[in-house]
Amino acid sequence: MRRRLVRPGIYQKVEVGFLQELYSIISDPQRIKTEGIAEKYVTDNLGRLQGTCDALVFPVSTEEVSGVMKWAYANSVQVTPRGAGTNLVGSTVPEHGGIVLDLSLMNRIVELDEDTLTVTVEPGVLLADLQAYVEARGLFYPPDPGEKQATIGGNISTNAGGMRAVKYGVTRDYVRGLTAVLPSGEVIHTGGKVVKDSSGLSLKHLLIGSEGTLGIITECVLKLIPKPAFVMGALVPFDSLKTGIDAVIRLIHENVGPTAIEFMERKVVALGERFMGVSFPYPEASAYILLSFDGNSEGEVRSNAERARQSVVRSGALDFLLLEDKETLDEVWKVRGALVKAVEAVSEQEPVDIVVPINKTADFIAYANKVEQESGVQLISFGHAGDGNVHLCVVRGERDAEAWRKDLKAVMSRIYGKSHELGGLTSGEHGIGLSKKPYFQKATDPAVIAAMKQIKDALDDRHILNTGKIF
Amino acid sequence: MRRRLVRPGIYQKVEVGFLQELYSIISDPQRIKTEGIAEKYVTDNLGRLQGTCDALVFPVSTEEVSGVMKWAYANSVQVTPRGAGTNLVGSTVPEHGGIVLDLSLMNRIVELDEDTLTVTVEPGVLLADLQAYVEARGLFYPPDPGEKQATIGGNISTNAGGMRAVKYGVTRDYVRGLTAVLPSGEVIHTGGKVVKDSSGLSLKHLLIGSEGTLGIITECVLKLIPKPAFVMGALVPFDSLKTGIDAVIRLIHENVGPTAIEFMERKVVALGERFMGVSFPYPEASAYILLSFDGNSEGEVRSNAERARQSVVRSGALDFLLLEDKETLDEVWKVRGALVKAVEAVSEQEPVDIVVPINKTADFIAYANKVEQESGVQLISFGHAGDGNVHLCVVRGERDAEAWRKDLKAVMSRIYGKSHELGGLTSGEHGIGLSKKPYFQKATDPAVIAAMKQIKDALDDRHILNTGKIF
Numbered sequence: 001m002r003r004r005l006v007r008p009g010i011y012q013k014v015e016v017g018f019l020q021e022l023y024s025i026i027s028d029p030q031r032i033k034t035e036g037i038a039e040k041y042v043t044d045n046l047g048r049l050q051g052t053c054d055a056l057v058f059p060v061s062t063e064e065v066s067g068v069m070k071w072a073y074a075n076s077v078q079v080t081p082r083g084a085g086t087n088l089v090g091s092t093v094p095e096h097g098g099i100v101l102d103l104s105l106m107n108r109i110v111e112l113d114e115d116t117l118t119v120t121v122e123p124g125v126l127l128a129d130l131q132a133y134v135e136a137r138g139l140f141y142p143p144d145p146g147e148k149q150a151t152i153g154g155n156i157s158t159n160a161g162g163m164r165a166v167k168y169g170v171t172r173d174y175v176r177g178l179t180a181v182l183p184s185g186e187v188i189h190t191g192g193k194v195v196k197d198s199s200g201l202s203l204k205h206l207l208i209g210s211e212g213t214l215g216i217i218t219e220c221v222l223k224l225i226p227k228p229a230f231v232m233g234a235l236v237p238f239d240s241l242k243t244g245i246d247a248v249i250r251l252i253h254e255n256v257g258p259t260a261i262e263f264m265e266r267k268v269v270a271l272g273e274r275f276m277g278v279s280f281p282y283p284e285a286s287a288y289i290l291l292s293f294d295g296n297s298e299g300e301v302r303s304n305a306e307r308a309r310q311s312v313v314r315s316g317a318l319d320f321l322l323l324e325d326k327e328t329l330d331e332v333w334k335v336r337g338a339l340v341k342a343v344e345a346v347s348e349q350e351p352v353d354i355v356v357p358i359n360k361t362a363d364f365i366a367y368a369n370k371v372e373q374e375s376g377v378q379l380i381s382f383g384h385a386g387d388g389n390v391h392l393c394v395v396r397g398e399r400d401a402e403a404w405r406k407d408l409k410a411v412m413s414r415i416y417g418k419s420h421e422l423g424g425l426t427s428g429e430h431g432i433g434l435s436k437k438p439y440f441q442k443a444t445d446p447a448v449i450a451a452m453k454q455i456k457d458a459l460d461d462r463h464i465l466n467t468g469k470i471f
Numbered sequence: 472m473r474r475r476l477v478r479p480g481i482y483q484k485v486e487v488g489f490l491q492e493l494y495s496i497i498s499d500p501q502r503i504k505t506e507g508i509a510e511k512y513v514t515d516n517l518g519r520l521q522g523t524c525d526a527l528v529f530p531v532s533t534e535e536v537s538g539v540m541k542w543a544y545a546n547s548v549q550v551t552p553r554g555a556g557t558n559l560v561g562s563t564v565p566e567h568g569g570i571v572l573d574l575s576l577m578n579r580i581v582e583l584d585e586d587t588l589t590v591t592v593e594p595g596v597l598l599a600d601l602q603a604y605v606e607a608r609g610l611f612y613p614p615d616p617g618e619k620q621a622t623i624g625g626n627i628s629t630n631a632g633g634m635r636a637v638k639y640g641v642t643r644d645y646v647r648g649l650t651a652v653l654p655s656g657e658v659i660h661t662g663g664k665v666v667k668d669s670s671g672l673s674l675k676h677l678l679i680g681s682e683g684t685l686g687i688i689t690e691c692v693l694k695l696i697p698k699p700a701f702v703m704g705a706l707v708p709f710d711s712l713k714t715g716i717d718a719v720i721r722l723i724h725e726n727v728g729p730t731a732i733e734f735m736e737r738k739v740v741a742l743g744e745r746f747m748g749v750s751f752p753y754p755e756a757s758a759y760i761l762l763s764f765d766g767n768s769e770g771e772v773r774s775n776a777e778r779a780r781q782s783v784v785r786s787g788a789l790d791f792l793l794l795e796d797k798e799t800l801d802e803v804w805k806v807r808g809a810l811v812k813a814v815e816a817v818s819e820q821e822p823v824d825i826v827v828p829i830n831k832t833a834d835f836i837a838y839a840n841k842v843e844q845e846s847g848v849q850l851i852s853f854g855h856a857g858d859g860n861v862h863l864c865v866v867r868g869e870r871d872a873e874a875w876r877k878d879l880k881a882v883m884s885r886i887y888g889k890s891h892e893l894g895g896l897t898s899g900e901h902g903i904g905l906s907k908k909p910y911f912q913k914a915t916d917p918a919v920i921a922a923m924k925q926i927k928d929a930l931d932d933r934h935i936l937n938t939g940k941i942f
């Protein structure tokens with residue numbers, strides 16, 4: 001590997017003539033665009049942050065990605081990888097120009113290996129497509145982030161979480177092996193189809209959640225499980241969110257293995273109802289807990305649901321509405337899934353996905369409600385009660401740009417400060433990217449940030465890969 | 472952080488006078504030993520590799536560890552951390568002299584937090600003590616490596632696996648947060664009591680399995696689960712190991728959630744029987760699969776065991792002996808647990824813990840049997856059929872030192888070569904340390920090793936922490 005002493009941060013602008021070499025790496029000139037590049041390629045799903053892009057490249061193989069990176073390394077060109085661009089924190093924004101590397105054409109399902117219960121995919125495969133593919137074959141990929149049009153590469157890069165994390169864990173727990181291209185263009189293989197791995201430093205786990213700052217994932221071996229045969233849900237109304245959250249903590253001790261434990265305050269349910277044209281029972285409830293259960297035997301699932309019922313009723317639930325038929329269950333989950341969109345239908349919002357120790361969830365939300373009252377900025381919360389991962393929509397309303405910037409900053413400071421004080425972290429599943437950098441920086445030990453930077457410097461000595469994200 | 476340009480590899484010998492500063496860091500002079508240091512402190516559990524040690528230090532707090540590392544960093548003194556010294560690959564051998572840092576006095580259980588289902592412990596707590604502590608309180612720490620006298624810090628440093636990995640995963644999956652001292656002496660906190668974490672590069676996951684090469688773990692937040700109320704086992708004899716392993720692959724597809732799936736060939740069971748003074752049924756079987764099941768309801772556990780019975784009988788099991796009473800179950804597991812000692816009672820042996828994709832387990836063992844026949848070196852295999860993690864004892868027998876060195880090298884080359892060819896890795900749970908370095912080096916992409924070294928260089932620029940291990 002060549003290592004020239006070029007100061008990081010000085011990047012070559014990619015002029016048209018300069019691109020000639022790239023045409024020998026990317027076989028089809030159609031897959032290099034230098035003009036008429038759509039705006040979505042220089043931003044993320046929220047579109048608030050914008051970068052610039054000299055050339056948009058669509059590689060179709062690990063070799064092409066490696067070729068591009070070798071070229072970029074040699075020439076000090078900045079590269080920003082992206083999948084479907086569903087990111088919410090600016091991780092895909094090409095802040096320093098250069099090349100945007102769109103991996104969406106690398107969307108093949110390479111191999112389903114039923115013996116080892118693994119599926120090998122390229123990073124551009126969409127979550128929805130992967131889920132459909134494996135479920136049609138009696139298998140199951142448990143991670144279930146709300147955004148199904150995200151790519152698997154993107155899910156891995158942010159260590160996406162989702163609804164089923166309570167029982168099944170997060171994306172990290174389903175990555176068995178990764179092929180990745182390092183900033184130097186070197187290709188590495190980490191992990192594999194094996195289950196256990198104590199063979200040196202875990203580059204795999206370092207890459208997971210690194211938001212494309214250390215390497216570009218070009219192939220993923222994912223763990224599958226047999227598809228659970230029975231699924232059931234329950235909607236549990238409470239007269240206060242605090243009672244609901246306390247009930248969840250007791251429920252987790254009952255060992256009834258819920259797949260998902262979500263909470264929704266009444267005010268967000270009201271938006272969801274309006275948005276989806278449905279209505280929830282118990283409109284007088286101030287909060288709902290939404291549960292689901294799955295398993296391979298109906299008896300086991302029913303028995304778990306019944307034990308859950310007994311537990312939450314003891315803890316003060318107003319009712320326990322079993323959702324047995326798939327249609328009702330799907331409808332309720334659709335409302336849950338549409339909450340962000342329901343909020344956005346009313347106003348621009350800034351998403352927060354802090355995570356606190358599960359027994360601090362109610363304290364955090366109480367604090368958010370206090371901030372809402374004191375600041376006049378509407379804060380809508382819902383999320384994963386089973387793991388303390390709270391989604392908070394900070395609602396812009398009618399504010400002009402200046403007022404919004406000021407109010408948002410003030411609210412965010414308080415919110416992230418509180419999360420930190422409660423032993424929480426900045427992000428449970430969205431990542432840090434650009435937009436959460438200041439809060440992450442403030443909430444995190446300088447020694448931790450310094451160590452992260454040292455690792456970045458070590459693997460990307462020219463700072464050419466997605467520079468400026470996270471730290 | 473000071474960073475002087477000292478060439479890594481040039482270490483200061485710790486003379487007595489030079490230690491004065493250390494006495495101001497470690498409050499009690501009794502906790503610094505420079506004379507009469509027992510031999511166990513310069514080796515590992517196998518005692519085959521030996522280092523040297525100028526001073527043995529027993530810190531009692533993160534602050535003391537930090538103080539020692541700052542001093543060592545400033546003076547370019549090599550530091551080798553250790554727990555109970557049960558390591559099998561030389562990770563605790565102080566190859567470059569200097570300080571041995573024994574963390575066994577840091578053995579407090581700091582906090583049990585039942586709300587978040589976490590226990591916070593110092594790294595010197597023994598696995599056996601942790602298991603007993605939480606189980607007495609109705610809770611459960613699932614990782615279950617064979618060696619119960621290992622420390623939790625050691626378990627994390629090798630990402631120890633164990634019997635229950637099939638259902639519950641490995642040590643990595645139960646580490647929520649870590650406090651660690653970096654080679655510079657800086658203290659970092661990563662993770663916490665939170666369940667999800669997408670907040671920057673995962674230093675936590677990088678430290679797990681790093682064998683004390685990147686930092687010294689000084690506090691661990693571990694995930695617990697409620698203790699399963701029912702446990703049951705089954706001993707399943709087969710007429711060939713291949714039939715047994717194929718049955719396991721089918722069994723995993725049945726979704727009956729076994730806690731453990733172990734395999735034992737007849738020849739190792741015979742040693743275990745003799746060693747423990749018991750006898751297994753079906754002495755004519757050439758292999759056994761040992762299963763266990765647990766859960767919170769007896770009906771569920773029984774139903775899973777019954778479905779497992781049907782599955783393995785369909786796959787050609789000779790019988791399915793349900794182990795219902797705890798005594799019989801414990802006795803059979805004791806034999807399984809004593810296999811290494813049973814082998815060692817007969818001869819010195821070199822342990823292998825390769826991991827292959829689960830459907831390659833039978834191929835790997837068939838190859839090991841072939842190597843045994845061709846080389847005349849006895850190879851005894853058993854291990855974790857549910858995750859492809861094969862333990863192989865390479866038996867010395869009556870060989871003199873020279874013949875043993877030669878034969879061992881030849882056998883190991885073939886064994887590790889085959890594992891690599893089958894898509895396997897060098898270690899599933901023991902780590903690489905010193906003794907597996909040559910095989911790891913040979914089986915691993917140079918780019919992967921280079922990236923690991925870059926990370927090591929970045930976090931330990933003076934190479935003062937457990938230098939020479941892994942890579």
